Amino acid sequence: MRDRLALPSEGPRFxxxxxxxxxxxxxxxxxxxxEIADRLGTSRATVSRLLSEARRLGIVKIEVIEPVETDTAALAGRVAEALGLTAVHLSTVPAVAAATPGAALAPAAAAALAQAGLTxxxxxxxxSGRTVFEVAQASLPALxxxxxxxxxxxxxDPNAWYQTNEITRMVAAKIGGSPTFLYAPALPxxxxxxxxxxxxxxRRVTHLWEQARCALLGVGAPPATRRSIxxxxxxxxxxTAVGDICNHFFDRDGNDVPFPGDDRLIATSPELxxxxxxxxxxxGGPEKVAAIxxxxRAGYFNQLVTDVPTAQALLTLGVTGART
Known part of the structure; x- marks a missing residue:
């Protein structure tokens, strides 16, 4: 018996x-x-025809994408050379795909700290910064x-990632280190x-700055794109700034972008x-590419922890190495 649901031959059958x-x-x-046949009250053969017809009419579109293997070691090396850095540590988890971007980068950040040779x-x-704040909540190497x-x-600022003493405390607790806090406003x-x-x-803190062997630094996005500065x-x-590090703002060429009172900053200097x-x-993330x-280029850092998409975007940008 002809299927009751079939349509005239000149149109769709279902x-x-x-x-x-x-x-x-x-x-x-x-x-x-x-299961579909039971729910629709028809046969499995009819369900097979329904699925075939859905594909033929474009109701279902199946895309087969050939996997592209990313050689992360080679990519990291290319980015390090392009940026004039000593090392690039890559996360295969995109920062923008994670609920907390810093958590996606944390394993690579932990590896970078473990390789820093700190004793x-x-x-x-x-x-300070959201990314560093989130890294501080993840697993870090014992140091x-x-x-x-x-x-x-x-x-x-009410956001937790602006509270540098709290970030210091968390990092010290994670690595088994000893914290020294800075009891001063950033801009008195x-x-x-x-x-x-x-x-x-x-003075105890500024003395430690002079002795620092390693720095873990967040990179701020362009001020106009941020929820808060x-x-x-x-x-x-x-x-005109594309980003900042430790509240030192810089333009696309890595030149300082001053603001009123920045000579009073209680912060590590670019020179230090x-x-x-x-x-x-x-x-990591597309909004950080220009800032990174x-x-x-300005020489604020010599190693980078980022994700694969950001690394690829940095190469696409056509970056050049740090100034000498």
């Missing part, structure tokens, strides 16, 4: 809605053809006795600035960052 229902059950809900008494300085201190003073007023630099607790930074003053033997920047390239 109704579009029936084709859609069968395709949804099979391709989306993973029902078997036998008891060495100094590790850590910056017993390493001293950890912030790169920048406290910032008047003119009168307070001079007094803070003479304060024993602040430090309250003491007038956004109009840094409109350039002298640190192992400077590890941790950043410019920060490397």
């Amino acid at each position: 109704s579009p809605q029936l084709l859609y229902t069968a395709a949804t059950l099979y391709y989306v809900e993973d029902a078997t053809q036998a 008891h008494g060495d100094v590790l300085i850590v910056s 017993p006795g390493v001293r950890v201190t912030p790169t920048v003073g406290g910032q008047d 007023g003119p009168d307070l600035h001079g007094r803070l630099l003479e304060d024993d607790s602040v 430090p309250a003491f930074v007038p956004i109009h003053a840094v409109a 960052l350039r002298r640190i033997p192992v400077g590890i920047a941790v950043a 390239a410019a920060g490397a």
Whole structure:
């Protein structure tokens, strides 16, 4: 007997809605053809024809993509050469695909720290920033006795990733190190600035900066694209910046972009960052590409932790190495 659902020969043999229902059950809900036949009150042979017709009419589109093997070691080497860095550590998990970008980069960041050669008494300085904050919550290598201190003073912002002392505490706890906190605002007023630099607790931190063997640094995205920047930074003053590291803003060429009062920053200077033997920047995502390239060009760091898509984007950008 002719199937009641069949349409005239000049048109589709089945109704579009029936084709859609069968395709949804099979391709989306993973029902078997036998289960679909039971639910639709028809035979398995008819279900097979429904699925074939759905594909023929474009209701179902199947895309077969040939896998492309990414040689991460070769890619890391190419990016390191292009940026003038000593090492690039790649995560195969895209930062933008993770709920917390720093968590996606954390294993690669942990590997970079493990390879930094830090021993008891060495100094590790850590910056603020969401990515570093999220890395600090993940598994990090055991580095017993390493001293950890912030790169920048406290910032008047409710977001946890601006609280450098808290990030310092978390990193120290993860690695089994000892924290030294910085009890000073990132940008004090003119009168307070001079007094803070003479304060024993602040001088203890600035002395550790001079001894730092390793830095773990976040890279800020262009100010115009961010949900927040430090309250003491007038956004109009840094409109030409593509990013910042430790509240030092820079343009696409890696040149400083000053803002009012930046001479009072309680933070590691660009000159000091350039002298640190192992400077590890941790950043990923399309909005960070220009900032990473410019920060490397300016010599703020000599190692990079990022993901494969960001690394590929950096090569596409046509970056050049750090200034000499």
